[in-house]
Amino acid sequence: NKAFSNGKYFSRKIKSFNEGDNITLLFESKYTTLKEELNKQKLELIFVLIAISILALPIVLYFASIPEKLEKEIIKQFITDDLTKLPNLEHLLNDLKEKEFKNCLIILLNITNDKNIQNIYGFNVTKELLRSCANFFLEYKKKDKRFLKIYKVKHNVFAFKYLYKNRETLNESLNQIQNLLENKEFLILNKYEITIDTTIGVSGIDILNNNINELKEAEIALDEALQLNHDISIYNNSHVENLEKYKANIEKIKIIKDAILNNNVIIAFQPIFNNFQGKVEKYEALVRLKYKDKIFYPDEFLQISKKIKKYKTLTKIIIEKTFKFFENKDFEFSINLSMEDILDDEIREYLFKEIIKYNFQNRLVIELVETEAINNYEAFTNFIKEIKKLNCKIAIDDFGSGYSNYDYIIKLSDYIDYLKIDGTLITDIDTNQKTQLLVGTLKFLCDSLKIKTIAEYVENKEIFEFIKAMGISYSQGYYIGKPEFELRENEWIKNEKKKDLNYF
Incomplete structure (x- = not known):
């Protein structure tokens, strides 16, 4: 009837249950010990899980941020010119919408001989030329601090956010950038030395709108400069009359197309x-x-x-x-x-x-x-x-x-x-x-x-x-x-x- 105990398991040898003895079996609570062991194991498991969570947190955060990064990348591509990596027209429109042109003008610069260059040298040379122009503008921006931001808004048109001071300073900036650009020989593909011609249109200086109207004014001024073969045109009150003519011309375009389509071209004798x-x-x-x-x-x-x-x-x-x-x-x-x-x-x-x-x-x-x-x-x-x-x-x-x-x-x-x-x-x-x-x-x-x-x-x-x-x-x-x-x-x-x- 010797008892055995090792602190965890409890046993006792019993010879017979049939001698008629009243036998009392007395055990130390096994449940209590096992519960403590289980709690200890749970605690260890919790510590392990906490450690794993801490180690895995950067990975979780990385994967959680992927949709946000992807969205930002898509937005960036949407507002960036693929060729030059400059902000594009959508970017400019958004900046105007956000009123980021306080005390600033919009300058549009048109490379007027790009089609001739493309016809002579090919499309790839023209693309490289436009990249070179973009790099030229980025370098020039460091010299003339009034050029705050550069955009590429069309195939052959760049736009500048320009901090306006006065007419004299503006004229100096415009003449300088145009002269430097037109007198420069761009070496393209280490083979072709190409010079470019430019035409510039500038938004009005009497009222700085800080909205979409600035872009409209610059476009009207550029159109006039191209039509009249002028180097530079700055929007002024006379352009308002031209704007009305443009509106009338749009209506006449509709009239011409309608007349052709509906047999309303008529002959008088x-x-x-x-x-x-x-x-x-x-x-x-x-x-x-x-x-x-x-x-x-x-x-x-x-x-x-x-x-x-x-x-x-x-x-x-x-x-x-x-x-x-x-x-x-x-x-x-x-x-x-x-x-x-x-x-x-x-x-x-x-x-x-x-x-x-x-x-x-x-x-x-x-x-x-x-x-x-x-x-x-x-x-x-x-x-x-x-x-x-x-x-x-x-x-x-x-x-x-x-x-x-x-x-x-x-x-x-x-x-x-x-x-x-x-x-x-x-x-x-x-x-x-x-x-x-x-x-x-x-x-x-x-x-x-x-x-x-x-x-x-x-x-x-x-x-x-x-x-x-x-x-x-x-x-x-x-x-x-x-x-x-x-x-x-x-x-x-x-x-x-x-x-x-x-x-x-």
């Missing part, structure tokens, strides 16, 4: 009166655009159509509609072409094809502006020779407006059928002796060369009677008839015919 025969003998076709019941005239849309590359489309429509209109009519008619039309292979080919198709046989007259013909003499002569082979006639338009070259009229007299005397020589011919002398001399020249004359801007009876008495072949102007969308004869012509058949 102004009569040309034979002073000897006493009748309307021919018509000049004049283009108009219709938009919401309003009529627009060429000087309102032609130049804009060239900028938006719709001029060629308009020219084709004019040819098509005019030719179709006169297809089955006996009248002679004329269309106006510019040297731009003549030099364009597509327009020239289209014109010749339509002439052959309709076969007008001496009823089509091509009117060409005199000054353009002088400036492009060779192209002009080649064109009129081709036109004459197609049995068409040639009229020189606006002769006498500014400088007039009589020499080329004499040389090309075999190809010229009509010479239209500019309205500036006709509007006061009944009272101005100098214009009477000039027109008389011009008429004598044309008579000698067998070229018929047409007086433009015949606005009243006095002018009409005078030029008729001078022996001018034809009259055109509001007295004869305004441009109309149908062929009409003025009432006075009908009345005079009824009163006196010998009036003419």
Whole structure:
């Protein structure tokens, strides 16, 4: 009945349970000891877990920060130019939104010959050049502390946040950076030495807006400098008027596109009166655009159509509609072409094809502006020779407006059928002796060369009677008839015919 104990386990040998003895078994609490051991193990485990947590905390924090870092990286890429790593246009717009341009201007610098460089040297050279320009600006920024921040906002346009002091200091900064940049030879790819041309536009200095308007002002100033071929333009009050013109031009772009899309390019016809025969003998076709019941005239849309590359489309429509209109009519008619039309292979080919198709046989007259013909003499002569082979006639338009070259009229007299005397020589011919002398001399020249004359801007009876008495072949102007969308004869012509058949 010996008992055993080692402090943890307790035992006692019992020989028999059947002797009838009353046996009392007495054990020390095993539960208490085991509980203490368990608590000790738990405590050790807690310490281990704490140690692991402390060691793992940087890793946890790193992985927890990945989404935030990724978001920042995406935002950085969104507001950074890929090529130069400079802040981009989005970055500039955000800075303006956050009002970070207090006491500052926006300077826009356009590299104007980048397309020529790309055409000559290729795209990769142009990219390296732009990187070199960006590095140049970063170095220059260290020298001129007024250049606070540099952006690349377009392919060939950089922007600067500039701390404004006064006009004199601004001019010095602008002239210095432009001169240094244009006089520098950039060595690209260790092979090409390239110089650049620049144009600069600056936001207004009278009011420092510290908002998106500063960028708009700089863009307007840059556009003006590019159009007028100026080195530098600073926004001022005169640009407000230009801004209104830009708005009007945007509306006219809409009108041009709508007219082309919805068949609202319309042709008006102004009569040309034979002073000897006493009748309307021919018509000049004049283009108009219709938009919401309003009529627009060429000087309102032609130049804009060239900028938006719709001029060629308009020219084709004019040819098509005019030719179709006169297809089955006996009248002679004329269309106006510019040297731009003549030099364009597509327009020239289209014109010749339509002439052959309709076969007008001496009823089509091509009117060409005199000054353009002088400036492009060779192209002009080649064109009129081709036109004459197609049995068409040639009229020189606006002769006498500014400088007039009589020499080329004499040389090309075999190809010229009509010479239209500019309205500036006709509007006061009944009272101005100098214009009477000039027109008389011009008429004598044309008579000698067998070229018929047409007086433009015949606005009243006095002018009409005078030029008729001078022996001018034809009259055109509001007295004869305004441009109309149908062929009409003025009432006075009908009345005079009824009163006196010998009036003419």
